[in-house]
Structures are given as C-alpha cells and as structure tokens.
Amino acid sequence: MTNESQTKNDAVRNLNGSVIQAEKIRKLYGDFAAVDGISFNVEPGETYGLLGPNGAGKTTTMRMLSGLSPANSGEINVAGIDVVKDNRAVREVMGVVTQHDGLDGGLTVFQNLFLHGFLAGLSRKASKNRAHEVLEFFGLRDRSKANVYELSGGMKRRLAIARSMMTSPTVIVMDEPSTGLDPQSRNRVWEELAVLKDAGVTVLLSTHYMEEATILCDRLSIMDHGKILDEGSPDQMIERHAPKEVAQLRVTPASLRTVRDYLNERAITFREVGALVSVTGVNGDRPDLSGLESVEGVRTSYRAGNLEDVFLSITGRELRDE
Amino acid sequence: MNLAIPTPGIRRRSVTGLWLRHAVSFVRYWKFVITWVLIEPVIILVAVGFGVGKLVGSIEDGVSYAEFVTPGLIIGNAMFHALFETSWNAYNRIDNDVYETALTTPITITEITMGDILWAVTRSIMTVVGTSIVAAMFGWLTGWEALGILIPAIMVGITFGALGFLFSAVAPHTTFLTLVFTLVASPMFFFSGSFFPIEILPDWVEPVAWVMPLTSAVHIARGFALGSLDMSHLWAAVYMVAITAVIWPLAIFLLRRRLIK
Numbered sequence: 374m375t376n377e378s379q380t381k382n383d384a385v386r387n388l389n390g391s392v393i394q395a396e397k398i399r400k401l402y403g404d405f406a407a408v409d410g411i412s413f414n415v416e417p418g419e420t421y422g423l424l425g426p427n428g429a430g431k432t433t434t435m436r437m438l439s440g441l442s443p444a445n446s447g448e449i450n451v452a453g454i455d456v457v458k459d460n461r462a463v464r465e466v467m468g469v470v471t472q473h474d475g476l477d478g479g480l481t482v483f484q485n486l487f488l489h490g491f492l493a494g495l496s497r498k499a500s501k502n503r504a505h506e507v508l509e510f511f512g513l514r515d516r517s518k519a520n521v522y523e524l525s526g527g528m529k530r531r532l533a534i535a536r537s538m539m540t541s542p543t544v545i546v547m548d549e550p551s552t553g554l555d556p557q558s559r560n561r562v563w564e565e566l567a568v569l570k571d572a573g574v575t576v577l578l579s580t581h582y583m584e585e586a587t588i589l590c591d592r593l594s595i596m597d598h599g600k601i602l603d604e605g606s607p608d609q610m611i612e613r614h615a616p617k618e619v620a621q622l623r624v625t626p627a628s629l630r631t632v633r634d635y636l637n638e639r640a641i642t643f644r645e646v647g648a649l650v651s652v653t654g655v656n657g658d659r660p661d662l663s664g665l666e667s668v669e670g671v672r673t674s675y676r677a678g679n680l681e682d683v684f685l686s687i688t689g690r691e692l693r694d695e
Numbered sequence: 696m697n698l699a700i701p702t703p704g705i706r707r708r709s710v711t712g713l714w715l716r717h718a719v720s721f722v723r724y725w726k727f728v729i730t731w732v733l734i735e736p737v738i739i740l741v742a743v744g745f746g747v748g749k750l751v752g753s754i755e756d757g758v759s760y761a762e763f764v765t766p767g768l769i770i771g772n773a774m775f776h777a778l779f780e781t782s783w784n785a786y787n788r789i790d791n792d793v794y795e796t797a798l799t800t801p802i803t804i805t806e807i808t809m810g811d812i813l814w815a816v817t818r819s820i821m822t823v824v825g826t827s828i829v830a831a832m833f834g835w836l837t838g839w840e841a842l843g844i845l846i847p848a849i850m851v852g853i854t855f856g857a858l859g860f861l862f863s864a865v866a867p868h869t870t871f872l873t874l875v876f877t878l879v880a881s882p883m884f885f886f887s888g889s890f891f892p893i894e895i896l897p898d899w900v901e902p903v904a905w906v907m908p909l910t911s912a913v914h915i916a917r918g919f920a921l922g923s924l925d926m927s928h929l930w931a932a933v934y935m936v937a938i939t940a941v942i943w944p945l946a947i948f949l950l951r952r953r954l955i956k
Contacts, residue, residue: 402956436956439799441795441798441799441955442955442956443955461706461801461803462801464798464799464800464801464802465800465801467799468799469799471792471795471796471799473792473795474792475791475792475793475795475796476791476796477716477720477791477793477796478791479716479720479723479724479793480716480719480720480723481723484719484723488712488715488716488719489796489797489800491708491712491715492708492709492712492713492716492797492800492802493800493801494708494800494801536796537799
C-alpha cells in the first residue's frame, strides 16, 4: 500500500520462501489437543484459508502464529521470525484481526486507530497520518469522531480490519472476517480484502463459510478436531472430494415421507438439511429421480459440487453443523 | 519517561502507549471523572473536617481533628482511585478484549500492568493534588513539608494499582469485583488510621491494622502533613515496597494466566 510496505514485501520475497511456515504445531489444554500437530505454508501475496467448524482449532492456530499463545511443540516461522523464540518481534510485522473486534469503547473511531498505531510503535505524527489514510480507504472517514458503539456490525468489523492495517503489515491474520455480518457488509469486507490482496498483502484467514473460502482463498486447509484433513486450492479440493453435481430436492413436510421411501427403496444415499434433501450420484452419474417428478411439493434442481460437499465428504458431517 | 534507567526487556512504548490510551479516554470523560477526582473527596473532607472536627476538638497537642484527618482522607481516597482503575476498569478492558487487541502489538503482560499502574499513579496524584489544594485553602494542610504527601500518593498508586489486578485477573463477572470494596477498600479506609489513631483500637486489632498497606501510607502522609517525620515513616515505606514486591509479580502471573491461553 505504501512505499514502506512495498520494501518490506520485497524483503520478504527475497527470503525466497513462505511468509508463514507452520511445522507440526501442537496446542494442548490439559489432555485435550486443540491443535494436533498441523503443518502448512503460506506463500507471499497468497490468501490462505483455514476452513472448519467452530472448535476445529482455527482460532488457536492463528493465536499461535501471531505470537499470542505459545505452542506446546512445533516450529513457527513468520516473515523470517522464529515465533516460538520471539513472540514479540512477530507482532511488529503482523497485522491481526481478532475474532471479536476488540474495539475500545472508551475511545472514538479515530482514537482507536491512532492509539493502536502508537502502541504498535508508530510516532504520534505517523500514527495520525496513517489513521486518516486507513479511515479513507475503509470509507469510515465521516465516522472518525463517532463512539465505536454507534457503529453497525459491518462498520465495527471494517474498523477492526482497518486497525490491523495501521502498521502497513505485509502479512495479516484474520479470525473469521465476516462472521455475523449481513450480506451487504460481507460483500464490502470481501471487496476490501481483495484490494489488500492486490496490494500484495499476504492473508491468512479462518472461516466456516464455504462461500467466503471459495471467493477469497487461493488455497485452503480443511480443519477438524485440531487436524488438517486436506489442503489445496478450492477447485482442487472440489475436484478431489466433491461430486460433480448434487441434486437438491426442495420438499414440503407432506412430500418428505414419499421422497425418503423412494430414495431408500433404490438405495440412493441422501442427506436432509431442513426442507432440502441433497442427493449425490454414484461415480458422477445423475441418480434416477424420475419417479419423483410427479410427486406434488417436490422441486428438483441440480448444482455443482462445492466446499460444503468437500467438508462433508472428508469429515462425514456438515460444515454448518456447529 | 526518559529516565535513563536500564530496564531490560521492557519496551517503553508499550507503557507510554497504554498510559496515553487511558489519558485520552480520561480527557473524553473528564466531566464525569472530575466529580470523583475532586468533588467527592472535598465533600467528605468538609463533612468530616468541619462536622466531626467540631465535636472532637483537638486530637493531640496543637493538632486539630481536621488537620489530623486531612492526610488520612486524601490518601484513603487515592487508594480508591488506584484500586478502581485496575479492578473495575481493568476488568472491563479484559472483558471487552481491549488487552487482547493491545497484545496484537509488541506488548507484554508485564508492560500492560506497568502502563495501567502508571495510570493508577497518575489518578492518585491528580486527586491528591486537587484535594490537598482545597484542604490548604481551609488551613488544614500547611507548610512546605506537606508537598511530601506526593510520595505516599505515588506509593498508593503503585501498591493498590497492583492489588486491583489480583481481583480483575480472576473475576468471573463484575459482581465479583464488589469484593474489592467489601474486603479491601472499606476495611482499609476505616481501620488504617485515617479517621482516628489506630492506637485507640483494641490491642488485638492494632497489629491487623498495621498489616494493611494503607495504614503505612496514611502514616507517611501524616508525617509529612504534620511535620513529624521519624524512622517509623521510613519503615512504613519499606513495608509498602516489600508488600508491592509480592503483589505485583502475583498480579502479572494471574493476568498472564487469564490473557495468554
């Protein structure tokens, strides 16, 4: 975004390696392994996603990477810094967006940014200038004197992201950037993240929205129970694990029994989520659903396989089940 | 803050940054905070000094009750400020993830307690200076030696600033923080020799009173206010430093346990 960050970016690239390297990292709470020996790399300029349900270990992973929580074992390297040895230095170079915005209610919007920049090490003048820049970029300039509790959920989230940009970091981690936002606010956050990506910022984000992962991530890991189950680009993952096509039957309560009986008789596997019955063909063939065409209250449509199906196929359960 | 004191591993920006955050927030809400910094202690001072003072007369030769009670009230009030800052206010900062956010910058738990305690000291000084000026106008605080009250004011800020964290760092909810007042602030305020010489308490209560750090602080303040300093005041200061040397590391330990999961 600025010349300074551009130089830093070059420095990172000159290392000729990954911006984030996590090697067999593990976090124990008593006997419980919240993160169970996972390894992954994030390359410069890449947006990398950790996709998984709540409790999968995403937040703990990000806290370990950003030096906020010590790992029990494993190696973490961020932009050339050994995070296990020096958890302070990593916080100088990394921007962090925590899960709960963590905005300071005792301060205005502008003061939240300015004081964060100052605490992070900017001079007063530099922090003020940067706060104005960041407010402009995130379209929050006219709210600069507002109390943070006057902001909408979307604005709070964008302010939290803006705050992580105060030090012009080349790498940021974001814990669920759009959780709890309405669709408009979510789109806005996604657009802004796209701009950061264009500026060369490396992003590690966690999410349990497959749509978010599909749109934003160059590569992603599927996480569950503290482990990475598979890793790849969204397309690769879909190709590897998801059916080409999924039939979706929207049913009425009255027609549900008929649909179930029909599918069971023909030994076609299916799953029910509310009023939606999803049917996956075998070996890529469309299942024979012709007998259901005449049933009143059933509407059939086909969609392409997605990350939701990938997750189901790998873990045996729904991503949205939490 | 550039005192040229070698502070290994302490990042000065963390401490000044946090202090500045509190100062900025204070300035935003000064109209409300000023009532506690100045108006409330002056109300108590006037009520006790003029009211109770009228009944009591003089407490010892040549010292009116108002003169006796003034340093006690001023320092007792400073204790409330320091305690409140790091118990109630710090709990809110824990609960609202303000520290969590701060920790995404290169700050440590030790520096968080330093920044907050520095602000507790600042609050203590503000209220002590403000109230002392009013007391001086009433003629209850005289002589240049009274300026020395700033020393116990700073000590109270540090000791009780550290003590407040023992509560905020373990509090499961705000109701828990009521204990700060019922277990610490109120007993100390009333039994630390602020209102009466602790020598007149039953024999078994007196040693208990001396265990409470506020007793030492009041003793020192009164030594300056009445111009009666002797070795006992030095020992009181040593005791406060010693007890702080226990409380502060414990505060850091508990806060780390709470924030670094």
